[in-house]
Amino acid sequence: MVGRMMGGGVETTVMNHYRHIDRSQVQFDFIVQTDSTVVPKDEIESLDGRVSYIPPYSNPVKYVNDCRQLFQQTHPRIVHSHMNAVSVFTLMAAKQTGVPVRIAHSHSTSNPNEKAKTLVKNVLRPFSKVYPTHLAACSEYAARWLFGDQVVDAKQVHIIHNVIDIDRFTFNPQSRAIKRDKLGIGDSQLLIGQVGRICFQKNQVFTIKVLSELLKSTPNAILAIVGDGDDSELRKKMHDLRIEHNVKLGAHDDVADYYSAFDVLAFPSACEGLGMASVEAQAADLPVVCSDKVPKEADLIPSLVRRISLDAGIESWVSAFDVHESDASGRVSHAQEMAKWGYAIHLSAAELAHWYEELEGECDAQKD
Numbered sequence: 001m002v003g004r005m006m007g008g009g010v011e012t013t014v015m016n017h018y019r020h021i022d023r024s025q026v027q028f029d030f031i032v033q034t035d036s037t038v039v040p041k042d043e044i045e046s047l048d049g050r051v052s053y054i055p056p057y058s059n060p061v062k063y064v065n066d067c068r069q070l071f072q073q074t075h076p077r078i079v080h081s082h083m084n085a086v087s088v089f090t091l092m093a094a095k096q097t098g099v100p101v102r103i104a105h106s107h108s109t110s111n112p113n114e115k116a117k118t119l120v121k122n123v124l125r126p127f128s129k130v131y132p133t134h135l136a137a138c139s140e141y142a143a144r145w146l147f148g149d150q151v152v153d154a155k156q157v158h159i160i161h162n163v164i165d166i167d168r169f170t171f172n173p174q175s176r177a178i179k180r181d182k183l184g185i186g187d188s189q190l191l192i193g194q195v196g197r198i199c200f201q202k203n204q205v206f207t208i209k210v211l212s213e214l215l216k217s218t219p220n221a222i223l224a225i226v227g228d229g230d231d232s233e234l235r236k237k238m239h240d241l242r243i244e245h246n247v248k249l250g251a252h253d254d255v256a257d258y259y260s261a262f263d264v265l266a267f268p269s270a271c272e273g274l275g276m277a278s279v280e281a282q283a284a285d286l287p288v289v290c291s292d293k294v295p296k297e298a299d300l301i302p303s304l305v306r307r308i309s310l311d312a313g314i315e316s317w318v319s320a321f322d323v324h325e326s327d328a329s330g331r332v333s334h335a336q337e338m339a340k341w342g343y344a345i346h347l348s349a350a351e352l353a354h355w356y357e358e359l360e361g362e363c364d365a366q367k368d
Contacts, residue, residue: 001031001067001081001090004056007038007228007251008197009276010082010107013138013162015040020165020349023047026356031070033057038228038251060089067093077101077360080136084108084273085124085146091131100363101356104132105160106146108201108273134359138162141295142273158355162276163348166338168256169283171331179261183224183248190221190326193262193286195255195277196269198229203268203291205237206310210266210317212241217322223266224248226258259284263326267294268310268317274298278305283338285331289320300341301334 005011018028029050032039041051052070057063067090071079078101079094081087087104094102106128128146129135135157137143143157151157185191192211196202204225211223225234228251238244252258259265265281267290275298281288282301290298292309299305308316338344 001079001083001087003083003086004033005036005039006197009162009274011038012276014082015043016163016165016345017349017352018044018047018049020345021353022350026353029074029076031067057083057086057089064089064093068097071097071099077363078103078356081105081132082107085128088124088127088131095131101134101359102132103134103136103359104128104146106135106137106142106273107162109142109145109271134158136160137273139274139295139297141297145273160352161342161348162274162279163343163345164276164280164283164338165345166283166335166343169259169280170333170335171284171286171328172257172260173328175257176260176328179257183222183261185222185261186220188326190218190321190323191261191263192221192223192266192321193226193258193264193281194223194266195226195258195280197227198225198231198234201270201272202227203270203310204234206268207266208234208237208241208243208247210268210314210321211246212243213314213318214321215243215246217318221321222246222248224258224262226250226252226255256280256284259286260328262286263323263328264289264321266321267291268308269293270310272298279338279343283334283343285334289317300338300343 002011002014027048030044031052031054033056034053035056044051054066055062071094076099079099080103081090082105083090084106091102091104125146135147135151137157137159140152143152147157194204194207198204214221223246231249238247259281265286265288267278267288269291270293272294275294278288278290278294278298282304288305290305290307292307306320308320
């Protein structure tokens with residue numbers, strides 16, 4: 001259960017595991033919302049998976065009923081819900097239809113500035129442990145936010161890292177040259193990147209403001225925002241600040257190659273469960289300037305990460321990006337370090353398959 005698919009970090013980590021898991025032992029079927037914008041249906045079906053659609057959870061009663069009907073038709077052994085606090089609706093339906101293994105997975109926290117979403121999350125959080133049989137999270141930070149300290153301290157939450165295919169993200173000089181040429185960026189021209197769906201959480205408007213100030217000292221700097229979503233507010237801000245020519249906007253399938261093209265990653269998120277873009281950037285030996293709302297668990301290569309509070313002011317952020325020329329010399333692979341921290345996809349996929357098999361075995365034993 002992945003909710004609304006928009007090509008974001010949650011769907012990416014689920015698809016990464018699906019591509020690499022032993023599908024002779026474990027098969028995924030995806031239930032997605034009808035308002036999804038990026039559903040890799042062809043790829044899922046090519047891997048023998050299925051995609052089913054249900055309306056958004058804005059009508060909870062209908063949502064639960066639709067989920068219940070689907071579970072009655074498909075008889076899943078495991079329902080793994082990646083919908084954070086909203087998993088309560090999904091897993092309620094799963095329990096009502098007798099699904100033996102029900103996993104609630106926390107991928108994020110809350111942002112007090114998103115008042116409506118935060119209110120919904122806070123209302124649902126007390127019910128987060130009512131319907132699941134097992135708990136999972138992308139980080140300890142995300143686990144504590146949704147499930148509470150007690151179950152985390154008791155080691156009752158299974159941590160599944162937002163792992164990546166490290167080889168895909170390792171710095172590639174050919175990819176750098178191709179992408180920079182495509183964007184019209186010179187070899188020595190500073191290119192700041194930001195990756196993630198366009199939304200309040202990812203805080204792209206803030207990055208636009210930082211760029212406007214940075215251009216006073218580095219007038220040829222370019223910001224490339226790679227992500228899907230409504231960019232009308234960003235375009236208005238760019239127009240108001242008269243910096244349209246210094247910003248490149250667009251969603252791309254080949255995101256991994258852009259990390260090689262960037263000189264630094266801007267990651268001023270207002271809230272994060274982990275911060276997948278930061279992990280991907282570090283795999284590419286790309287410096288990251290992130291907010292203090294990104295969990296420190298994402299700092300796999302600490303020398304690459306600089307943290308700045310969102311309350312520190314624009315100037316503090318400008319100084320972090322104030323590099324007049326780009327320099328990709330010396331960028332190396334961090335594959336061994338990333339694997340050591342548990343971020344290698346082939347290892348994580350094998351562990352996930354083993355966990356699923358353990359959980360199903362437990363249910364079979366209870367029946368006996």
